[in-house]
Amino acid sequence: MTHAPTSSTAPPHPAPPRRTALAEGAERLRHAATTEPGRLRVIGAVLALLVVAFGTVTALQTTHRATAADDVLHRSQPLSSDAADIYRSLADANTMATSGYLAGLQETTATRERYESDIRTAAAKLVTAAANSAPGSPSAATITRLNELLPRYKGLVEAARANNRQGFPVGGAYLRAANDTMQNEMLPAAEDLYQKENQRLSADYADATPYPWAAIALGVVALAALAWAQRRTYLRTNRVLNHGLVAATAATTVVLLWLVIGHSVARAGLNGSYTHGVRSLSVLHDARIASLKARSNENLTLVSRGAETRTLKDGTVMDAYDWAYDQELDRLAKTLAHADRLADDTAGRTPVRVANESMKVWKSRHELARRANDSGDYQKARDRVIGTTAEDESTGECFDNVDTSLASALTHETNEFKQAARAGLAAMTGLPAGSAVLAVLGAAGAVLGIGRRLSEYR
Amino acid sequence: MAAVCALALAFVLLLPRTQPYATGDPAPGGQRTAYATRAKADTCKDSEAHDRSLSPSSADGPTLGAIRSRGYLSVGVDQNSYRWGYRNPNNSTGELEGFDIDLAHRIAKDILGDENKVQFRAIPTNERIPAIRSGRVDMVVRTMTITCDRLRQVAFSAPYFLTGQQVLAPKTSEITGYDASLAGRKVCSGTGTTAYDHLSADKKNGRLPASTDIATTVPNQLDCLVRLQLGEVDAVVTDSALAASQAAQDPAVALKGTSFTREFYGVAMKLGADDLVRRVNRTLEDYRKDGGWKESYDKWLSATLGRESSAATPPTASYR
Numbered sequence: 001m002t003h004a005p006t007s008s009t010a011p012p013h014p015a016p017p018r019r020t021a022l023a024e025g026a027e028r029l030r031h032a033a034t035t036e037p038g039r040l041r042v043i044g045a046v047l048a049l050l051v052v053a054f055g056t057v058t059a060l061q062t063t064h065r066a067t068a069a070d071d072v073l074h075r076s077q078p079l080s081s082d083a084a085d086i087y088r089s090l091a092d093a094n095t096m097a098t099s100g101y102l103a104g105l106q107e108t109t110a111t112r113e114r115y116e117s118d119i120r121t122a123a124a125k126l127v128t129a130a131a132n133s134a135p136g137s138p139s140a141a142t143i144t145r146l147n148e149l150l151p152r153y154k155g156l157v158e159a160a161r162a163n164n165r166q167g168f169p170v171g172g173a174y175l176r177a178a179n180d181t182m183q184n185e186m187l188p189a190a191e192d193l194y195q196k197e198n199q200r201l202s203a204d205y206a207d208a209t210p211y212p213w214a215a216i217a218l219g220v221v222a223l224a225a226l227a228w229a230q231r232r233t234y235l236r237t238n239r240v241l242n243h244g245l246v247a248a249t250a251a252t253t254v255v256l257l258w259l260v261i262g263h264s265v266a267r268a269g270l271n272g273s274y275t276h277g278v279r280s281l282s283v284l285h286d287a288r289i290a291s292l293k294a295r296s297n298e299n300l301t302l303v304s305r306g307a308e309t310r311t312l313k314d315g316t317v318m319d320a321y322d323w324a325y326d327q328e329l330d331r332l333a334k335t336l337a338h339a340d341r342l343a344d345d346t347a348g349r350t351p352v353r354v355a356n357e358s359m360k361v362w363k364s365r366h367e368l369a370r371r372a373n374d375s376g377d378y379q380k381a382r383d384r385v386i387g388t389t390a391e392d393e394s395t396g397e398c399f400d401n402v403d404t405s406l407a408s409a410l411t412h413e414t415n416e417f418k419q420a421a422r423a424g425l426a427a428m429t430g431l432p433a434g435s436a437v438l439a440v441l442g443a444a445g446a447v448l449g450i451g452r453r454l455s456e457y458r
Numbered sequence: 459m460a461a462v463c464a465l466a467l468a469f470v471l472l473l474p475r476t477q478p479y480a481t482g483d484p485a486p487g488g489q490r491t492a493y494a495t496r497a498k499a500d501t502c503k504d505s506e507a508h509d510r511s512l513s514p515s516s517a518d519g520p521t522l523g524a525i526r527s528r529g530y531l532s533v534g535v536d537q538n539s540y541r542w543g544y545r546n547p548n549n550s551t552g553e554l555e556g557f558d559i560d561l562a563h564r565i566a567k568d569i570l571g572d573e574n575k576v577q578f579r580a581i582p583t584n585e586r587i588p589a590i591r592s593g594r595v596d597m598v599v600r601t602m603t604i605t606c607d608r609l610r611q612v613a614f615s616a617p618y619f620l621t622g623q624q625v626l627a628p629k630t631s632e633i634t635g636y637d638a639s640l641a642g643r644k645v646c647s648g649t650g651t652t653a654y655d656h657l658s659a660d661k662k663n664g665r666l667p668a669s670t671d672i673a674t675t676v677p678n679q680l681d682c683l684v685r686l687q688l689g690e691v692d693a694v695v696t697d698s699a700l701a702a703s704q705a706a707q708d709p710a711v712a713l714k715g716t717s718f719t720r721e722f723y724g725v726a727m728k729l730g731a732d733d734l735v736r737r738v739n740r741t742l743e744d745y746r747k748d749g750g751w752k753e754s755y756d757k758w759l760s761a762t763l764g765r766e767s768s769a770a771t772p773p774t775a776s777y778r
Contacts, residue, residue: 104547159687165549168707170687171547173680188582305537305580309594317592375530378578382552 044450055439087218247418251442277417294328320346362398519733524708584650622717635715
């Protein structure tokens with residue numbers, strides 16, 4: 001498709017186009033650069049611009065990093081640990097529900113209360129998590145799902161309890177339904193939420209720690225330009241110092257040093273909070289989950305009594321819950337060993353070692369319970385698992401020890417994290433505002449210094 | 459009839475062994491196995507499957523010897539069937555109890571001299587046969603109906619209880635029984651149960667409306683009661699004995715109509731464990747005669763099944 005020329009009235013000699021403002025400015029600059037006052041004006045403008053740009057970029061980049069660092073300390077890490085708590089509370093509630101069922105009439109008030117408090121914790125932390133999630137995000141959907149499932153789960157557990165009280169085995173069927181809801185729907189959702197919160201935490205770390213290269217580069221360029229301008233002045237006037245330019249150089253140097261040192265300190269703090277805090281926290285969290293799952297499976301071995309089996313690769317058939325218990329205890333041993341390697345002081349290492357010792361006792365006691373169960377002595381096996389007196393030598397005691405030790409290790413590492421992250425954040429305090437103010441002062445210095453030289457031409 | 463049936467079964471069992479011989483003499487051997495398979499299909503009827511156990515005896519044998527040297531009897535039971543095999547939460551020891559459990563204790567007492575030398579393993583309904591065949595349990599005493607299909611995979615004792623399939627639904631429901639009132643309703647049954655076999659067969663042959671939804675199957679019949687109480691299904695089909703035990707746990711549900719089949723429970727054991735089967739049949743004979751059966755029935759079942767019902771007397775055994 002082509003257009004035929006529509007107009008033949010176009011002037012054969014078009015008028016010269018109007019010069020653009022840019023071209024006009026460039027022309028004026030070129031003209032000005034031919035005289036010394038003109039050159040000085042240009043130099044002054046460029047110096048002021050460089051210093052202001054340096055200050056602005058520094059303020060922007062440090063604000064961004066300080067915000068991210070603040071998020072690590074006050075938002076994403078607490079949310080990630082909240083998500084871990086949601087997972088732990090749910091798993092713990094289920095463990096308590098199965099323990100209570102196994103104990104029947106001997107269910108202790110402590111078990112019941114711990115179940116109730118787990119449910120409350122999970123509900124409260126879900127509210128916090130919901131308030132901090134963007135509407136329509138995948139996290140929000142997961143939280144909604146958990147909020148729907150929690151009352152359903154609790155309803156099933158209460159139905160199990162009410163029927164148990166009347167001696168109806170349908171209570172056991174309700175407990176199995178509750179356990180299925182927890183294992184197949186709620187815990188995977190909680191795990192998903194934990195992963196998402198951890199991603200957010202990693203993203204905040206990634207935003208807070210990289211060096212502000214743009215600001216540093218601009219700072220170096222500004223300093224170089226200031227040095228060049230002063231050398232030029234010295235060569236032309238033989239005067240060593242131009243007060244304005246010296247002030248500008250000083251201000252720029254202070255901002256650059258503050259930026260580099262402050263950021264390095266902050267970065268060290270944040271990296272420290274990650275290696276000494278977050279990494280340990282995540283391993284300890286895994287260990288706690290493994291111990292909870294192992295305990296829950298240990299209970300269910302006795303609740304289900306071989307109702308579910310698993311065929312191993314070599315063809316042997318094993319109780320499904322007993323098999324799962326073995327897996328989780330192995331994972332507990334591995335994560336505890338890892339936590340021990342990560343712990344960097346005695347205060348952090350002691351509870352991990354205590355947990356490790358308790359785990360070993362648990363393992364040997366479980367072996368006795370398993371042997372009792374395998375030889376048909378259900379009563380003895382049950383006492384060895386849920387027994388409450390010291391002579392029962394129950395595995396429940398060991399589980400409680402592992403759980404308590406891990407809880408204190410978690411508290412310690414959380415404090416380590418907070419200390420390091422706070423120190424890191426403190427190193428950035430005032431940097432955005434300070435750099436802005438100093439840059440304005442520096443720019444003013446540069447302008448005044450050049451102005452002083454200019455006035456010599458009047 | 460029973461003799462033909464037994465003969466047919468023996469042939470099926472011997473199939474792997476007869477075939478190599480058959481290759482030497484193809485014509486008669488081949489004919490014979492073909493005949494045996496056909497005879498089996500023709501003659502075993504579920505209504506007579508319970509009359510085919512071995513005659514009672516207390517003679518020793520390899521299976522009994524193995525159990526005695528191990529020191530305890532391993533029994534697959536249910537822990538969810540109220541008054542049959544269940545864990546009473548109000549029983550502080552956490553031991554299982556019920557009619558099936560009493561019988562298992564009695565068998566342990568007769569074999570090992572101590573009724574407590576028994577290890578109970580709770581097994582899901584669809585694991586009953588695999589558990590026996592893999593040797594995980596010596597026997598299954600778990601409201602298990604004797605059928606021709608199962609006789610091919612496990613050996614059964616003489617019948618020890620008479621029951622039949624029945625419909626369970628909320629009292630207020632418009633369902634009247636195993637009939638057209640189930641149209642468009644969701645019916646729950648246990649995975650691997652005779653109830654499900656009946657439901658799917660009757661849906662195909664038109665005895666049940668085609669719109670009946672029988673897709674809900676659960677590991678244990680009691681899970682059906684949970685579904686019914688949560689309103690996820692409209693009715694449950696299970697043995698009347700178990701339906702009665704479900705109704706006993708919830709005053710808002712009731713048995714609807716009458717039993718639409720006649721079935722017998724038996725103790726299931728491994729194929730070929732003849733000494734054990736005979737020993738159990740001996741125990742069942744004694745159990746009936748010395749009033750142990752009746753005592754257990756009165757203790758566990760008379761409240762839900764009644765003192766005068768057809769289930770209240772032990773079925774008489776006839777052996778092959």
